[in-house]
Structures are given as structure tokens and as C-alpha cells.
Amino acid sequence: MIASTAINPEHYVSEDTFQRELENVFKQHWLFIGFKDELANHNDFLTLEIAGFPIVVQNFNGELSALLNICSHRKARLQTASKGNRPLRCPYHCWSFKEGGKLAGIPGNNQEFQLDEAQKEKLSLRQFAVDSCGDFVFVRLAPEGQSLKEFLGDCYGMLEDFSDHFTDPVHSGKYQWQSNWKLAVETVLEVYHVPGTHPDSFSHLAKAECDIISVPPHNLGNTPLLDAPKKWWSGVRKQLKLIQHPQLNEYNHVFVYPNLAIGITNGSLMSVQTYDVIDRTQTVLHYRLRMLGTAQGHAKDGALKRAVVANFSDFNHTILEEDRLMAESCQQSYAHTDTAAILGKCEDRIRLFHDAWRNDMETRP
Template sequence: MQSRMLPSYYLSQDVFAREQRKIFRKLWLFAGLTSLVPDNNSFIVRKTAGIPVVIQNFHGQLKAFENVCLHRSAPLQQGFCGRRALVCPYHAWSYDVSGRAKNIPDCDAIYGFGEVEKQSLKLREFALKQVGSLLFINLADEPMPFEEQFQAEFVESLQSAAESFDSEVMVTTWHGRFNWKLVYENLRDFNHVKYLHGKSLASVASFPFLAEGSAEQALEPLMDISSAGLRKTMRPFSYGGPEGVIEAIRDVPWLQRVERWGSQDAYFNWLAYPNLHIASGNGGYSFTIEHHVPVAPDRTDVEIYFVTAKRKAPYAASYQVLLANMHYSKKILSEDIEMLERIQSVLHDDAPIPTQGAYESTNRKIERWYATLMETGHEL
């Protein structure tokens, strides 16, 4: 059975622009961790679907605004994260918790704004949702309800795990030379683990799966292409829980220093479509969080966060534990990323369409949804 994914879906700037408008500016997207904005004036800077965003802490209240000053379009905050009041470094315009310009130096003397004009100066605000330690943002003027994108049982599982994250976090970024969709096709394909990760992940974990149906079963039910129908079809794209069988967990000293999430010795995965993957390869003692940021048709930034479960008390070696987890996770990720970059490098307009097997039924359902959204005038 042939895939529905045409080479242009991974190469075309026009398709990439449609994705940004139809998917990334409509859906709830992972944007960061609350541990990065713990105090008043702490902030995170994002670029989401091409739009610069700042998530700012105002005395414990988190708000998300377009990171552009209303005077001369200078970025209000810079860097990945930090601690600074929401003040433009160019001409010192400052903004309050509602996004309104609260102070414009020498306003009466040199700007001449009337009171009505000053009151109208308000930053564009975006919807923000907290799930445990995870922050999600929605760029739409009228955001869909969170529960229309994610099933209740998935949110419950995700929140339970995310509430266990420790506040100490290590972050790194990988600038990948591949299309963002290749990541998710790979994450939903357990068949590659024993081959691509034969000497790494496959040596400590296995991922049993059941093929559904057969490759010859080409008939599929009609899809409801209304906005409500497309949203309903999309909900199962995000899922989480135990998906792999792991070897017995070695009793190393740091495991006794954290409050383990859960009690099941399993490899856990959570996939929040379209830009978040969380994995715990040791049954809830630590977590690798992957944030996938599409940059261009052939470029994806992979921001990787490493956290353990909550520490019972501070301990001197916690940084080394995170560093060791990072090095191990990066070894596996490097194998994936190298393969995805190889795939991207051989794509061209007349490239052969992939042939799929029965076990790839989930990928096929998502391809159908994606092609319907990209090739019609329908919107989420």
C-alpha cells in the first residue's frame, strides 16, 4: 500500500506555509516548562509558527504575549529564558500583566499620545494552558478547547507524569536538517528500534506491537471533513503510557534520592501531536522531553529537556545525573536524527512514494487527515 505523503510535503515552502497556518497557528503547542519561569519577571522566549512569543511571570501569574514592542517592533525579551521586567530595551516602553503599555517615558512631552490612544496600546495575548509542569500555547484568535485536541485519558496521564518533574532541568538544542513530519513518522514506528538502535536502545528495551488489518485493506470509512470532524479525527494522534519492556532497573544511588513517578518497570512514551514527545526509559525515574520546532521545510530544531522525578532533598550530584541522562539520550537521538537527515537528503520532486505495511496503520490514518487538511479548503 502506498503512502499518501508526496515528496512536496517535505520539500515545498508553500506546503510549509500552509502547515504553519492550518496546523501550528490553530493547535495547542508545547511551549516550555514552568520550572523555567518560577519567579516574578522570569520569562521564556519562543518562536512559534513564525511568531515571536514571550511567556512572562507576573508575580506568579503566567502570561503569553507577542514578543514585539508596539513602538518600533523591537523584541521585548531576548535569549532562551531569563529574568527581567517586560520592558523594551529600545525606548523603555514597559507593559503590565494585561499586556497594556503601563509606562512610556516622556509620553506627553515627545509622543503626544492622547488618553484614548494610550489605552489602546496592548500587546497581542495568546491563550496559555498549564498541564503539570508543561506549558501549552495556542496562537489562534479563538482557540479551540484544549479537550477538543487531546483525549481526557491522555491529558490525565500526561498531567500525572508532568506533576512529578523536578524543578532542576538541563536543556540543549539540536538543529536538524529534516522535515518535522519525519520525526513523528519515526516515533510511531517501533519496528525500526531493533535495527537502527540495535546497539543502544534495543539492547535494554523491546517494543512489541500488533499489526492491525492487512496491507491489502485499502477501503477506509469516509472522513468527516467539517472542522469538528477533523478535530475529532485528530484526537487519537496524541497518546501515552507504557509502550516498551525494559530490563531490570539497576539500583544506582541517585534512584533513591527522587520520588519515582508510578511503579511500573516499563518504557513510557507520551506523544502530544504536533510538537511534543516525552520518554521515560527507566519506569518514571527520569524523563527526556523533546520539543520539535519546524523552522523550514527541511529544518527542524529539536529542543531537548532532561529532568528527573522530584528530588526528595537537594543532593550534590544532581547535575551529573542530568548530564549522564543527557549523554545517553543524545546517543539514541543522534541515531534517529542522522537517519532522518539521510532521508531528507535524498528527497526530490520525483522521489518514489513509500510503500507501507499493515503495522503502519496509525501513520496511514494521520497521513489521510494531513492530506485532507493540506489539499482542501477545510480548516480546523
């Protein structure tokens, strides 16, 4: 038998498993949080939850700091929006912070607190590791571990290459799925489900076959596109004067463990998705769509570009909604079975994902 056995269903519903995942998976590895152009200017910031920690990544005069997004005074959130441009100043009592999370200002300190420099130093925000590969920005909660380049391995050069070509951010958003994060990830790691789940969407884009490459703990999948979408993208590139990626012309997919998925369509469109944990049965899927650039920069905004973006944004929405329904259906079932799923050869990317997960869960206490 060439089939393999998947993770046991209990690990999709168990609170104990979920808490161990926070410690052994999400706190240990580098996690994608956004692109450099989202943090390009002084005081630009992004916020997110990683393993239950509220994190803010902020630009301080060109230097990025990843910090605990909690004021050291009365514990209010410092940045309350998901992204923006604003000094790192508490909206409650206006305590302010600078690069590295150092305390910058306390209103009325001489009258109300009389904190000296040593005491202020102790009130610095907790800082986390932050690094980038090309335009991809990552954060790691663990104080020690592999460098980002070591962690990404063979994927490091790919992300640098993608950064050079897919420079035009055209759409982004998020969905909340009522499913375990692993089930959400699994929806993008095989094309066996395409005829059943996507008969009127992805089935018209690519063939239900995949060339799989293992680059542990990550993996790659290359799927042949059908002729119709190739012709459509050829026309789009001609009209918008886009420069196609020189090597990628099918549907090329990169999964960076544990929760980053990057899909390249005909060397023209990059879809970047993360599956961020809320709890054992809820996941937030964040997506960002980025197009090729032109010789002069980004394609000019206009009716044609807006129509193109609307077309593939709607297509992306349809596929994600179809996948969500399947992931949520499986989640509801997993509480009522103790029999592990069977993975065929066509689902080998899920097996590779499970192998990486098992390694984390079994080699750490």
C-alpha cells in the same frame, strides 16, 4: 496487504505545503512551550517562534501572558534571550509593557508623544491564548478554538499525572536538524528502526516492539524495557531515594499532536521533546529531561546524581544524533522521488500522525 501509504514526498519539500501547515496546523492547535517552574517568578519569561510569530510568555505577578514579542513603538524584539527574568521592557527605547500586553510606560511621553490613554490602549501588544495542564504550559495562536482540556482529551489526565511525579528538571538543550519537522517527528513514532539506527544505544534499552493506542489526534506507544536498564534504574532510585511512578515501568511514550513527544523510562525519567518549525527543511528539536522526586522534594545534588544525569544525558544525545542523521538522509532523498513511503503495522503511529495531518490540511482551506 496491511501496509499503508505515507504522506507523499512532495509535502516534505514543498514551500506551498509548509505555508499551509503554518496556517492549518501550527496556528490552530495548542503547542507546548515550557513548564510552570520555568515561569514561576514575577518577570520570568520564555521566548519562541511559533509559525513565524515571535512569542514571549511572561509572568506578571503570578499571571501568565502570551504576547507578540515585538515592541509597538519601533518594532524591536522585547525579550532577546530564550529564557530569563527581566521586565517586559524594550531594550531599544525602554517602552515597557504589563500583563495582557498593555502599555505601561513611555519615556518622555508628555514631551515627545503626548499619547492619551485611548491611544496607549491601541498600542497594546497582540495577545494569544495561554493555558496549562499540570506543569505543562501551552500557547494557541488562533483566537478561537478548543479549550486545552478538550484538545488534549485523554492525554490531559496523563500530563497532570506526569507533573505530579517528574518534578526535578535536570537537563535541557536543543538541536537544529536539516529536515522537515514531520520527518523529525516520525523518528520517535516507531521502534522498527531501532536495530538499524540504534544498534549500540536504544537497542540495549528496549525491545523493538510497541503496543499502540490511538487517542486522535494524539497517540500512545508502550515498549517493553530490557532487564538491564530496569536493574540500573532500580539501583539509581535506591541510591537517590526516588519514588518510582506506580504504574509506569516500561518505556511509555505519549505523542501530543502536532509536535510534542513525551517518553517515560521505567517510571523514573521523563524526556520532553518538541519539534519546532523554522522552514520546510529545518527543525529545532528542544528537549527537557526531568527526574522523579523524593519524599522530601528533589534528590540532593552531589557526585552520584551528577554522574547519573551525565549518563542518561549522554545516552539521550547519542540517540538524538542517530535519529538526526536518518531524518536528514531522508530529507535529502525526498526531493528526488515522487513515490510515497510504505508504512508497516509496526509503524502505525506514523499512520495515525499522518491521518491527523491530513485532516488538518484537507478540512481547512
